Every structure is written in C-alpha cells, then in structure tokens.
Amino acid sequence: MATAEVENLQTYCREVAENAKRASRELAGISGGVIRDWLRHSANLIRVNRESILSANAQDLENAPGYGLKDAEIDRLHLNPKRLEEIALALEEVALLPSPVGEVLDSSRRPNGLDVQKIRVPLGVVFFIFESRPNVTSDAAALCVKSGNAVILRGGKEAFHSNQAIVSLLSQAAKESGIPEHAVQLVSTTDREAVGHFLKMNDLIDLTIPRGGESLIRRVAAEATMPVIKHFSGNCHVYIDEGADLEMAEKITINAKTQRMGVCNAAESLVVHVKIASKFLPALAKKFDELGVELRGDSRVCALVKSAKPATKDDYFTEFHGPVMSAVIVDSIEDAIKHINHYSSGHTEAIVTKDISRARKFTVEVDSSAVIVNASTRFNDGGQFGLGAEIGISTDKFHARGPCGLRELTSYKYVVFGEGQIRE
Numbered sequence: 001m002a003t004a005e006v007e008n009l010q011t012y013c014r015e016v017a018e019n020a021k022r023a024s025r026e027l028a029g030i031s032g033g034v035i036r037d038w039l040r041h042s043a044n045l046i047r048v049n050r051e052s053i054l055s056a057n058a059q060d061l062e063n064a065p066g067y068g069l070k071d072a073e074i075d076r077l078h079l080n081p082k083r084l085e086e087i088a089l090a091l092e093e094v095a096l097l098p099s100p101v102g103e104v105l106d107s108s109r110r111p112n113g114l115d116v117q118k119i120r121v122p123l124g125v126v127f128f129i130f131e132s133r134p135n136v137t138s139d140a141a142a143l144c145v146k147s148g149n150a151v152i153l154r155g156g157k158e159a160f161h162s163n164q165a166i167v168s169l170l171s172q173a174a175k176e177s178g179i180p181e182h183a184v185q186l187v188s189t190t191d192r193e194a195v196g197h198f199l200k201m202n203d204l205i206d207l208t209i210p211r212g213g214e215s216l217i218r219r220v221a222a223e224a225t226m227p228v229i230k231h232f233s234g235n236c237h238v239y240i241d242e243g244a245d246l247e248m249a250e251k252i253t254i255n256a257k258t259q260r261m262g263v264c265n266a267a268e269s270l271v272v273h274v275k276i277a278s279k280f281l282p283a284l285a286k287k288f289d290e291l292g293v294e295l296r297g298d299s300r301v302c303a304l305v306k307s308a309k310p311a312t313k314d315d316y317f318t319e320f321h322g323p324v325m326s327a328v329i330v331d332s333i334e335d336a337i338k339h340i341n342h343y344s345s346g347h348t349e350a351i352v353t354k355d356i357s358r359a360r361k362f363t364v365e366v367d368s369s370a371v372i373v374n375a376s377t378r379f380n381d382g383g384q385f386g387l388g389a390e391i392g393i394s395t396d397k398f399h400a401r402g403p404c405g406l407r408e409l410t411s412y413k414y415v416v417f418g419e420g421q422i423r424e
Contacts, residue, residue: 009189013197016152017204019182020125024150026180027122032099038177039095039142043088045169046138050084056165057134060158067158069132072262072321076133077159087135087166090389094142097388100407101148115417120410122148124206127198128391129154129220131212134162139389140209141170141184147409150183152198152205156212157190195220202226209404211392214319229404231369231395233319234264235345236377239336239362241353242273246280248374249352253284256350256376258291262321264393265348265380269316270327271336274300277329281305288325297327304329316343333358337365344368346395348380369395369402 046053057079064074106118126149128140137153144151155163167186174183187194198205202225209229210220217230238256240249256267272280277300285295285305295301296311308327315326316339330336340349350372351362363371370380380403382390387405394400400408 009191009194010197012189013187013194014201014204016182016185016187017125017198017201020150020152020185021204023180023182024122024124024148027145027148027150027183030179032101034178035099035146036095038173038179039091039146041177042138042142042170042173043091043095045173046084046088046091046166049165049169050081053084053162053165053169054079054081056161059161060134064158069158073132073158076262077162079134079162083135087138090135090139091142094139094146094389097146097406099146099148100410105412112421113419114421117415117417118412119415120407121413123409123411124149125204126151126409127154127205127208127226128152129195129208129210129212129216131156131216132158134159134166136211137163137166137186138170140391141167143389143391143406143409145179145183147406149206149409150180150185152185152187154187154195154198160190196223199223200225207409209392227399229392229394229396229400229408231264231345231347231393233345234266234347234393235269235317235319235343236265236267236348236380237269237271237340237344237350238267238377239271239333239340239349239351240273240276240280241333241336241351241355241358241362242275243354244273244276244280244352245354246276246283249280250284250287252350252352252374252376254287254291256378257288257293257325258323259376259378261323263378264319265377266321267350267377268318268320268325269340269343270295270325271339272301272327272329273333273336274329274331277301278304281327281329291323293323293325295325295327298329300329301327319345333361337362341365341367347393348372348377350375350377369393 100120103120104117108116126144130136170184205226207227208224210217214232217232221228238253281304295308296315297308302308311326346368348370349366349368353359359373382403382405390403390405392404
C-alpha cells in the first residue's frame with residue numbers, strides 16, 4: 001500500500017473513532033425514552049424497507065462463492081422475510097429491557113456523613129468486529145446504545161452490502177429520534193489494515209469485541225491495546241454420569257450436538273461413565289447414524305460402537321462446527337472432570353445425572369463460563385438466560401464471563417455526596 005493510502009486510511013479510522021468518542025459523551029445526556037423510541041423506529045424502518053435490505057443481501061449472496069464461504073456460512077449470511085422480522089423483533093425486545101445505566105450497585109453512609117454510591121455507567125466506545133451475520137449488526141448496535149455506548153461496527157466483506165443497508169436505516173432512525181449522529185457507525189472500508197489502526201486507539205476506544213473465526217479473535221487479542229471480550233472457540237462437553245436417566249441423556253446429547261451445529265454452544269465432545277456406556281453408546285450411535293453424525297472415540301468407545309472412528313488427541317480439542325463428535329469413556333466423575341478441564345475451551349459443559357451431590361461437584365470443579373445440569377449446552381445464550389439479546393459469549397474471567405448483555409457493556413464509578421467535609 002502506498003504511503004498516501006496508508007495515511008488516508010489512518011486519518012479515516014481516527015475520524016471515525018473521534019466521532020464515536022464525542023457521540024458517547026452526548027449519549028450520557030440522552031434519556032432512556034429517546035433510546036427506546038430509536039429502537040422501535042429502527043424496527044419499523046427495517047420492516048418498511050424490507051425489499052431494499054433483501055436486494056442488498058442478494059448482492060452479498062451472489063459474491064459469497066468468490067469469498068470461499070461454506071454452506072453453513074452462506075446460511076448465516078442469508079436474509080429472508082422471516083429473518084428480517086426476527087431482526088425487527090430483537091430491536092423491540094431490547095427496547096423493552098430496563099437500562100442498566102444509573103443503577104446503584106452499592107451505597108453507604110460513612111461516619112463522617114459522606115454518602116458513597118457505586119453507580120453503573122457506560123464503558124464509552126465499543127469497537128465490534130464480526131463476520132458473515134447481518135443480524136448481528138443490529139443486535140450489537142442496539143445493545144451498545146441501550147447501555148449508553150457508541151459503537152464502531154466492522155463487518156466482514158462478505159456481508160458488506162447487507163450491513164450498509166441495515167446501518168443506514170439505524171442512522172436514519174437515530175437522526176429522526178434525537179440520537180447522536182455517530183452513535184452507530186459502520187466502517188466503510190473492508191481493508192484489513194483498518195482493524196489494526198483501530199486496535200491501537202486505546203485513547204478513544206474503551207473495549208473491543210471480536211465475533212468470528214478463531215484466527216480473527218487471536219489476531220485481535222494479540223494486537224489490541226484496550227480490553228477485549230472474547231472466546232477463541234466453543235469446545236463444549238456433555239458428561240453422562242453413572243445412573244443418569246438414559247432417555248434424558250440421549251435427548252440432551254442429540255439436541256446439544258445437532259439442534260444447530262455451527263454455533264459456539266453446540267456440543268463437540270461426549271464423556272460417558274463406564275458403568276452405563278454399554279447401554280447408552282450403541283443406542284445413541286444408532287440415532288447419530290440416522291442423523292449423519294460421526295463419532296470419533298477412544299478404544300473403549302470403538303469397541304462398543306462399530307461405526308465409530310478412532311479419535312486423535314487433536315479431535316478432543318476440536319470445535320468441529322459440523323456432524324462430528326469426539327467421545328471418551330471414563331471410570332469416574334473425577335476422570336470426567338479432569339478430561340473436560342484439560343480439553344475444554346472454557347465455554348459450556350453439561351452433566352446428566354440423578355445424583356445431586358455429583359451434580360454439585362461437577363458445577364464446582366469444572367472451570368467454564370457456564371456449567372449446566374440436566375439440560376442442553378445450547379442454553380448458554382443471553383436470550384435463554386433472560387439477559388435479552390447478547391453481543392457475544394466470553395470465556396475470559398475479567399471483566400465479563402458467559403453471555404454478554406447490557407450489564408456486561410457497562411462499568412461503574414463512585415459518586416460521593418458531602419456537606420463540606422474535609423479530610424483531617
């Protein structure tokens with residue numbers, strides 16, 4: 001890239017970030033009612049302009065094969081009237097959520113008469129990087145602004161026209177509702193170098209959230225100069241404990257693996273206690289064969305399931321995003337926990353058991369963002385947890401862990417009221 005082009009790109013990125021910072025400060029004076037009006041107006045504009053959005057999406061779908069997108073990725077990119085209505089409904093659902101901004105987290109009156117309050121406040125400016133899913137565009141914008149933050153959206157080139165169409169309507173609604181002009185901005189270039197420029201701007205951007213493939217997320221984590229909310233992969237486990245209800249276990253395992261295979265909370269690995277393996281695994285394998293799911297197991301799994309293929313060590317680390325599941329037989333719950341903590345990506349793990357003491361042991365000793373008892377891993381989701389929409393799932397421990405909704409897009413500050421006190 002020529003020097004002039006580099007300087008122009010740097011200047012453009014800097015202007016976007018500076019505009020976002022100003023907008024974030026203006027948002028501090030905007031009432032919750034105005035933000036609700038913007039969200040509802042945005043939903044209406046998406047319904048009214050359905051055909052223009054679908055036309056833009058058709059351009060992206062036409063270009064998709066040239067970008068090497070797989071069928072699952074093309075499906076995530078594809079919009080239709082039903083999915084557009086879901087986008088509009090999601091905006092309206094966020095409008096109904098209570099704003100976390102201004103919530104008093106703690107308060108006390110000191111012996112000297114000072115009133116000390118700990119109050120929830122916006123983070124400021126969020127840089128959100130994502131791939132292939134136009135519905136994420138509106139979700140991210142809604143959550144960021146609802147929590148008082150300005151957002152810079154950097155979508156992938158494969159969804160460029162769809163994202164432009166959606167953001168133009170969000171911007172129109174903002175102008176007509178009294179929201180700051182630059183509260184929601186879409187990066188207008190698909191140049192990968194732009195991401196690097198933004199990641200250096202910790203003086204203007206308060207948080208970066210990457211949502212996409214593992215290579216993208218690792219790049220962001222390595223280059224960012226501000227905090228990052230992320231998860232690298234979703235290698236989720238289901239452990240079938242001794243004495244589990246086998247009908248329940250089969251139902252949960254099939255749902256966790258096959259209900260939607262290309263998402264981060266789909267189960268990728270199965271752990272089975274030796275005492276029930278001979279009853280459980282052959283019956284499950286028969287259902288998996290009908291569903292086209294391949295089991296890759298250790299020697300004991302392969303001895304019980306003739307269609308299973310031998311698993312490599314790498315298979316137990318792998319997020320397959322498709323019809324393959326690793327499997328292992330263990331001799332105890334301790335071995336199950338050890339296996340999961342070693343191979344897991346820290347996303348979601350489930351146990352199926354009738355024994356409450358073993359369930360509690362599992363929830364205490366398994367170190368993941370969500371640990372689920374007698375239910376599918378697919379429930380690790382902001383909407384399913386009652387958080388409303390989510391901007392992503394974090395496997396970090398600071399500052400947010402698990403599904404990230406409105407509260408995870410805030411921080412806090414201390415506000416102190418006095419009556420002339422001075423410190424002696």
